Amino acid sequence: MSEPRLRIAVQKSGRLADRSLELISGAGLRVMKGANELLYRIENQPIDLLRVRDDDIPTFVADGVAELGIVGYNVLAEHFPDADLEAMIVQRLGFGSCTLKVAVPNEADYTGPQWLEGKRIATSYPNVLGAWLKTHGITAEIVEMRGAVEVAPRMKIAHAICDLVSTGATLEANGMKATDLVLKSEAVLIKAPHAPAPELAHTYDMLLRRFDGVTASTGAKYVMMNAPRTHLDEIINLIPGADAPTIMQLAGREDTVAVHAVCQENVFWDTLDKLKTAGASAILVLPIEKMMK
Ligand code: ATP
Ligand code: MG
Structure with a gap:
């Protein structure tokens, strides 16, 4: 019998496909694009990608x-309107x-959700929209459409639409304007309700740790600077998303310390300007390639 392999379901093509593959290769998995379009093998781990x-x-x-699977939160929420989504979401x-x-x-x-009362709304997200209308106490007719939702008002199929907007x-x-926000979405990693086969548990745990590491290091920066002791608190407060920076004494400089910190977010020029104004000098911002918390 062949060795068991973990499966990760990913979008075959579309808006999430490339970024999903980037995450997977960022976690050190070498993807073999074989003849089988549905299943890509990972060369260096007992893992397959199920492309759907x-x-x-x-x-x-x-x-x-x-x-495991990588999917938009919007798709997940529409599919399982009554499920505990947080229990499915790994990250x-x-x-x-x-x-x-x-x-x-x-x-x-x-003027607000009330405008929708008694109207017809076209959407590909009937469950999500239905729940939102309910929380606002509105009764409206939902017209389910698979695509081209934005043409519905012009075709007199609906008065309004509910659709993804970027x-x-x-x-x-299409002569329309966006109004109320119904759902905020991003790609999420989801997991099956049952634990993986025991012989795959190690691979599974490793994979989750690495995905977490890749996501955490995206946009994260390592920041180093010299700071006068007198303004240390102010300077530390200016460093975005940094907890517990390292403070080191500089040789022969009683009044100045070196501050090193991992920032969970990108560091922009205006932050550097503020740090400089607060007295920091020799500021360096370095990209972080890998991180394991
Ligand atoms: P499939 O062929 O796999 O069914 P699709 O056409 O349903 O693909 P895509 O358009 O590729 O879906 O979008 C995939 C996901 O990308 C969406 O469900 C959503 O989570 C996300 N997304 C990000 N930005 C946008 C956007 N501007 N419009 C639509 N989806 C977006
Ligand atoms: Mg789709």
């Missing part, structure tokens, strides 16, 4: 066909961000 449509990922993972991945919003024709006098360009092109 994003809509199939929640079910495959919930059924245990794949132990948020920090890419594929988008928002599900209500949009109405430009000329509509939208730049708003699609809405603009």
Whole structure:
């Protein structure tokens, strides 16, 4: 019998496909793109990638066909409207961000969710929209559409739509404006309800640790600078997302220390300007390649 292999369900092609593969190779997995389009083998670990449509990922993972999956929170929420999603989610991945919003024709006098009362709303997210309408105490007719939702008002199929928006360009092109936010989404790593086979437990744990490390190090920076003791507190407070920086005495400089910190977020020029103004000097910001917490 062949050795058991872990399966990760990923989007085959589309908005999350490239970033999912980047995360996987960032975790040190070497992907072999073989003849089998559905399954890519990982060369250096007992892992396969199950390449499917994003809509199939929640079910495959919930059924245990794949132990892990990478999917948009929006797709997950739509699939399992009543499930405890937090129990399924291993971590948020920090890419594929988008928002599900209500949009109405430009000329509509939208004043708030109440405007939707008794109207027809086209969406590919009937469950998520239904729950949102319910929390606002609104009764409206939901028209489910698989795609091209943005044309619904022009075709007189609906008065409003509820769709994913990132730049708003699609809405603009269709004479519509975004209004209320229904759901914020990003890609999430989800896990099957049952633990992996015992012989795969080690690989599974390693993988989760590495994914966490890749996500944590994305955008994280290592910051070093010299700081006068008199302004140390102020300077430490200016370093974004840094907990417990290392403070070191500089040889022959009683009044100055070296401050080293890992910042969980990117460090922008204006932060450097503020640090400089507060008295910091010789400021260096370095990228972090790998991190294990
Ligand atoms: P599939 O063929 O796998 O079913 P799809 O067409 O349903 O793909 P994509 O358009 O590739 O889906 O989007 C995949 C996911 O990317 C979305 O579910 C969402 O989580 C995320 N996403 C990020 N930005 C956007 C955006 N501007 N519009 C739509 N989805 C976005
Ligand atoms: Mg899809």
